[in-house]
Structures are given as structure tokens and as C-alpha cells.
Amino acid sequence: MNIAIASGKGGTGKTSVSVNLALSVPGPVQVLDCDADEPNVHTLLPLKTEEIEPVFTMIPEFDEVKCTQSKKCAAFCPNHAIFVGKTGIQFFPELCYGCGGCILSCPNQAIKEGKRQLGVTKSGLTAEGVQVVYGDLNVGEPLVVPVIKAVKNRASKQNRVTVILDCPPGVSCPMVESVHGSDYCLLVTEPTPFGLHDLQLAVDTIRQLEIPIGVVVNRAGIGDKQVYSYCASEQIPILLEIPHSRKIAELFAEGIPFVTQLPEWQPKFERLFRTIQERID
Amino acid sequence: MKELVIVSGKGGTGKTTITASLTALASDLIIADCDVDAPNLHLLLGPDIQFSEEFIESKVAVINPELCTQCGVCESACKFDAISSTFQVDPILCEGCGVCFISCPVNAIEMQERLSGYIYNSKTSYGPMAHALLLPGESNSGKLVTRVRALASKLAEKHERDLILTDGPPGIACAAIATITGASAGLVVTEPTVPAIHDLKRILDLFQHFKIPVMVLINKADLNIRKSEEIADYCQRNDIPIVGQLDYDLKMYEAVVAGLPIVEYAPSNRLSKALKAIWKRVEKQLDAF
Ligand code: SF4
Ligand code: SF4
Ligand code: SF4
Numbered sequence: 092m093n094i095a096i097a098s099g100k101g102g103t104g105k106t107s108v109s110v111n112l113a114l115s116v117p118g119p120v121q122v123l124d125c126d127a128d129e130p131n132v133h134t135l136l137p138l139k140t141e142e143i144e145p146v147f148t149m150i151p152e153f154d155e156v157k158c159t160q161s162k163k164c165a166a167f168c169p170n171h172a173i174f175v176g177k178t179g180i181q182f183f184p185e186l187c188y189g190c191g192g193c194i195l196s197c198p199n200q201a202i203k204e205g206k207r208q209l210g211v212t213k214s215g216l217t218a219e220g221v222q223v224v225y226g227d228l229n230v231g232e233p234l235v236v237p238v239i240k241a242v243k244n245r246a247s248k249q250n251r252v253t254v255i256l257d258c259p260p261g262v263s264c265p266m267v268e269s270v271h272g273s274d275y276c277l278l279v280t281e282p283t284p285f286g287l288h289d290l291q292l293a294v295d296t297i298r299q300l301e302i303p304i305g306v307v308v309n310r311a312g313i314g315d316k317q318v319y320s321y322c323a324s325e326q327i328p329i330l331l332e333i334p335h336s337r338k339i340a341e342l343f344a345e346g347i348p349f350v351t352q353l354p355e356w357q358p359k360f361e362r363l364f365r366t367i368q369e370r371i372d
Numbered sequence: 373m374k375e376l377v378i379v380s381g382k383g384g385t386g387k388t389t390i391t392a393s394l395t396a397l398a399s400d401l402i403i404a405d406c407d408v409d410a411p412n413l414h415l416l417l418g419p420d421i422q423f424s425e426e427f428i429e430s431k432v433a434v435i436n437p438e439l440c441t442q443c444g445v446c447e448s449a450c451k452f453d454a455i456s457s458t459f460q461v462d463p464i465l466c467e468g469c470g471v472c473f474i475s476c477p478v479n480a481i482e483m484q485e486r487l488s489g490y491i492y493n494s495k496t497s498y499g500p501m502a503h504a505l506l507l508p509g510e511s512n513s514g515k516l517v518t519r520v521r522a523l524a525s526k527l528a529e530k531h532e533r534d535l536i537l538t539d540g541p542p543g544i545a546c547a548a549i550a551t552i553t554g555a556s557a558g559l560v561v562t563e564p565t566v567p568a569i570h571d572l573k574r575i576l577d578l579f580q581h582f583k584i585p586v587m588v589l590i591n592k593a594d595l596n597i598r599k600s601e602e603i604a605d606y607c608q609r610n611d612i613p614i615v616g617q618l619d620y621d622l623k624m625y626e627a628v629v630a631g632l633p634i635v636e637y638a639p640s641n642r643l644s645k646a647l648k649a650i651w652k653r654v655e656k657q658l659d660a661f
Contacts (some may be wrong), residue, residue: 099410101542102384108568128545129381129574131567149451169430171467189452192471228545230574231581233514235545260383261409261544264511267464283628285388289410296508299464305386313625337595340620344596 093254095273099289101260103279104309106131111350115360116204125269126259127226127238138215144239149189164193166259246316262296279307283314310335374556376447379540381571386502386591387561391539392416397651403537405503405523406517406551411648413638423483426466427489431468446472461545500527514550558586586661
């Protein structure tokens with residue numbers, strides 16, 4: 092079972108929910124941290140050892156001898172990553188997203204597939220026995236989606252493993268790529284106008300993917316009631332409320348998942364998991 | 373003309389609420405919201421949209437089932453797994469690259485323009501504002517950010533303003549890079565939590581990578597005084613100025629509910645007073661860079 096934890100707005104508590112849920116689920120658990128430009132799961136669930144794999148994207152490799160300067164590759168490239176001038180070919184790797192169209196367009200087979208490293212994925216076990224996989228995008232690298240795909244490729248294929256995907260904020264391609272293919276999407280929000288605005292955007296996005304949605308209201312008690320009336324009118328179930336609490340915020344500051352210090356929360360997260368299980372079935 | 377971009381790496385550190393207050397404290401400025409995925413600044417500044425423009429940047433492949441012979445060439449050519457085994461294009465996964473279009477032996481594929489969002493030119497009581505909205509699930513947030521920044525520069529020229537204040541997106545990838553490249557300086561809003569410190573170091577590296585001067589503001593500083601000191605030490609060691617600290621105060625949320633920058637909602641609140649001092653320091657630092 093794959094559960095995606097997402098939100099439109101950043102900082103609503105996605106990672107906290109992912110980690111606390113992972114520590115409360117009965118049976119084997121894997122957490123995939125898909126927020127590859129700012130991965131945080133491992134800061135709350137430190138790994139004992141890390142197994143590192145590089146992530147590459149395809150880039151064209153030009154054979155200047157075979158090139159007749161037809162400029163067909165440059166004409167095709169949707170990102171203007173190739174410039175063919177009198178002095179030869181100029182290629183801007185950071186603009187290339189690896190579609191392969193230049194290779195297909197070249198009449199002289201002067202281009203072949205090369206590769207460029209974008210970052211790595213790291214995987215390992217925590218002291219509690221949770222398997223964590225996270226992406227680590229190179230700083231300065233804009234292309235994050237292939238790293239997210241690489242993280243998802245390391246998802247457990249075993250049915251009995253619960254896979255929790257901590258997704259990047261926003262509602263654009265990195266978030267969609269992360270949530271895509273999940274059995275259920277939990278949207279974490281806070282009861283403020285910001286939380287509501289971004290929740291609405293996230294709901295519109297996830298509905299396009301036809302994945303069932305449930306909401307977790309974090310920092311309940313602050314703000315106003317609009318998130319609740321929105322969920323009621325859209326018939327979106329609120330599966331858990333986590334009250335605003337300075338204690339929880341302080342534990343987060345220390346990098347401590349709060350279920351480990353406030354044991355009364357473990358059954359609540361376990362119930363959340365069971366509810367999701369029932370809703371998927 | 374100077375462009376100050378306010379970012380955070382990690383979301384939820386209070387970047388937008390602080391940006392809104394700095395906007396209210398600054399004079400003669402242009403406002404830009406580059407968090408095009410999940411923009412929030414407009415909820416506090418109440419922009420009055422003067423002009424909106426469609427953002428059409430990419431295309432989407434459409435297969436004509438009457439011409440398609442189901443040969444499978446497009447499915448294996450598409451590097452983004454956007455074509456299903458029944459030869460349907462998933463518009464959410466399609467990047468619009470056109471590889472399928474040039475590969476199809478019977479010309480059954482058409483590339484259609486796709487609307488990815490809107491760009492807005494607005495008026496607020498604090499100054500003209502450039503902002504945008506990316507439609508759900510769209511890519512190209514980086515290109516939309518570039519368009520918002522171009523509009524902001526145009527507005528600055530037209531209204532003869534010397535400062536652009538930009539609310540940036542979370543993260544350090546495409547949209548964040550598009551926001552900070554070429555800016556005059558950055559202000560990173562962070563908080564004393566383990567995850568935020570991890571993200572702070574990465575975004576400071578990003579500024580260094582692009583050689584853009586940067587300053588730091590510690591929000592919710594009293595949540596963990598030891599970690600706030602850790603941030604201050606780290607910045608000092610790396611020669612990064614800290615422009616101030618703000619305490620963790622629920623008044624901030626009240627102002628958000630009221631839809632106002634806190635310096636307007638509760639001008640005599642301690643956070644508002646601290647923000648005024650911070651803005652003076654930011655201005656000075658901006659001149660010093
Ligand atoms: S692979 Fe695609 S994006 Fe990259 S250079 Fe070739 S045509 Fe351009
Ligand atoms: S346009 Fe590119 S991404 Fe879209 S379906 Fe065709 S090959 Fe795939
Ligand atoms: S390449 Fe053309 S004919 Fe072949 S499956 Fe795709 S759309 Fe159909």
C-alpha cells in the first residue's frame with residue numbers, strides 16, 4: 092500500500108506526519124522522501140548506514156566529425172539547449188531535460204546518448220527498523236523530477252510493506268510526480284487562509300490524478316474554521332487533527348518525532364493508518 | 373534598481389507573512405510573488421488585478437485514434453512515460469517535447485498549445501505587484517517565475533521605483549533557481565528546527581553557487597534558543613549577516629486570518645516593533661552589499 096503525504100503549502104507538517112505515521116504503522120514500513128531538493132525525513136529519522144546510488148539524466152553527446160551543421164537538433168530542441176554556430180556546437184546541459192528528440196532529429200547520426208549526474212539517492216535503515224530512501228539533488232541543479240523518479244524506483248515491491256511517500260510542497264510537476272501512482276493521498280494543512288488556499292489547489296491537482304484524498308489538520312486551534320467548512324462542502328474526510336502545541340513544535344525543533352515522547356499519539360496514528368487501509372479497500 | 377528575494381528553503385518558516393510586513397514598511401517599491409505554485413502573498417496584500425495574461429509555454433501531444441495504427445513507436449520513444457499501452461497521452465505527464473510527434477510514422481499526433489497559468493499585473497495599497505498562478509499539475513514553474521520577474525522589472529521602470537521585493541518559492545530546484553539568479557541580494561527566513569537548519573545550509577550554498585549576497589532572519593527564535601545560536605554561529609563563520617530574530621507568537625496567525633501584514637494588524641505588538649528594526653537593518657545591508 093502506497094500512501095502519499097502531500098500539501099500545497101510548505102511547512103504544514105507533511106514530514107512530521109510521514110515520520111510519526113511510519114513509527115506507528117504495524118508491520119514493515121518504508122518511507123520515500125520525494126522532496127529531493129530539501130529532503131528532511133532523515134533529519135528526524137537518522138539512518139544507521141547509507142547506501143548511495145547516483146542519478147543521471149540523459150544528455151546528447153555530439154560527434155563533431157559526423158556533424159554537417161544541419162542544425163536539425165537545435166531546431167527541434169524545445170528548450171533551446173543546443174546552439175549550432177560557425178565554431179561548432181554549443182550545448183547548455185542545464186536547459187536539457189533529456190527528451191532525446193535531438194538524437195532522433197539528426198540526419199547524420201552524429202548524436203548519441205550521454206549522461207549527466209543530477210544527484211544521488213540514499214537508502215538505509217533507522218534504529219527502529221524503518222527503511223528510508225531519499226533523494227539528494229546537487230545544489231544549483233534545477234532538474235529535480237528524475238531524482239524523484241529514482242527515489243520511487245527504489246520503492247519496495249513487497250505487498251506487506253507500507254510505503255509512505257513524503258512529497259514536495261506545491262502543486263506543480265515535482266509534487267504530481269511524487270503522488271502519481273499512490274493508493275491514497277493524505278493532504279496536511281493548517282487552519283489558516285494560507286492553508287485553505289493551498290489545500291484547494293492541492294485538492295484540484297490530486298483529483299486530476301483520481302487518487303482518494305483525506306486531510307490532516309495540523310496546528311488545530313490556531314486560525315479559523317474555513318478549512319473545516321471547505322472539507323465538509325467538498326466531502327473530504329478529516330482523518331486526524333493535531334492541535335497546536337508548543338511541546339510538539341519544540342520536539343520538532345530538536346528533530347524528535349513526537350510519537351516517541353508523547354506515546355498517546357501512537358494509537359491515533361495507528362487508527363489513521365487503519366482508516367486509510369479501509370478506505371482503499 | 374535593487375531586487376531583494378526572500379526565500380526559506382524549507383516551507384512554513386514564515387517567509388510570506390514576513391515579506392508582507394516588509395512590503396508595508398518599505399516605500400517606493402514593486403512587489404513580486406514568485407511562489408507561483410502556491411502563492412499566498414496576495415492573501416495579505418489584497419491586490420486589485422489590473423491586467424492578466426495567459427501563460428502558454430508548452431504543448432501537449434494529442435493522438436488522433438482514427439489515424440493511429442497502434443504501432444507503439446511513440447510509446448517507446450517518449451522518455452516521460454506519458455503514453456499508455458493503449459496509446460493515450462496522459463496530459464499531466466506529457467512535457468510537450470514533441471518526440472512522439474516526429475516519431476509517429478503515420479502522422480497521427482498533433483501538438484496542441486497548453487495553458488499553464490496566468491500572470492497578473494496588480495495594484496496594491498503598498499505598490500504595484502507582479503504575480504502569477506501556475507495551474508495545478510503544470511510544469512514550467514521556472515519559466516513562469518522568469519516572466520513574473522520580467523514584469524516586475526518593467527513595472528519598476530515604468531513607475532521609477534528603486535526596489536523590487538520578491539517572495540520566493542520553497543526548495544532549491546527549478547523555481548528557486550529562477551527566482552534568485554541575477555537578483556541583487558537574498559534574505560533567508562529560517563527557524564531553529566533541525567529540518568530548517570538542514571535546508572538553510574543548502575539554500576545558502578545555492579546563493580554562494582550563484583555568487584549572490586545573502587542575509588538571514590531567524591523566525592520563531594525562542595522555540596529553541598540553542599539552535600538559534602547554532603544558526604547564528606554558522607552564519608558568522610560563513611560571513612553571512614543576521615538581520616534579526618523574531619519570537620514565536622500566535623499573533624502572526626491572527627494577522628493572517630485578518631488578511632493583513634502584522635505591522636498593520638497589530639502595529640504596537642512586539643513582533644511589529646522588531647520587524648521595523650529588521651527592515652532598517654535589511655535596507656542598510658542592501659546598500660552595503
Ligand atoms: S535531449 Fe531534448 S532537451 Fe536535451 S538537447 Fe536534446 S532535444 Fe534538447
Ligand atoms: S510530447 Fe514528449 S512527453 Fe509528450 S507524449 Fe510526446 S514524447 Fe511524451
Ligand atoms: S506512433 Fe503514431 S501510429 Fe504508432 S502508436 Fe503512436 S500515434 Fe499510433
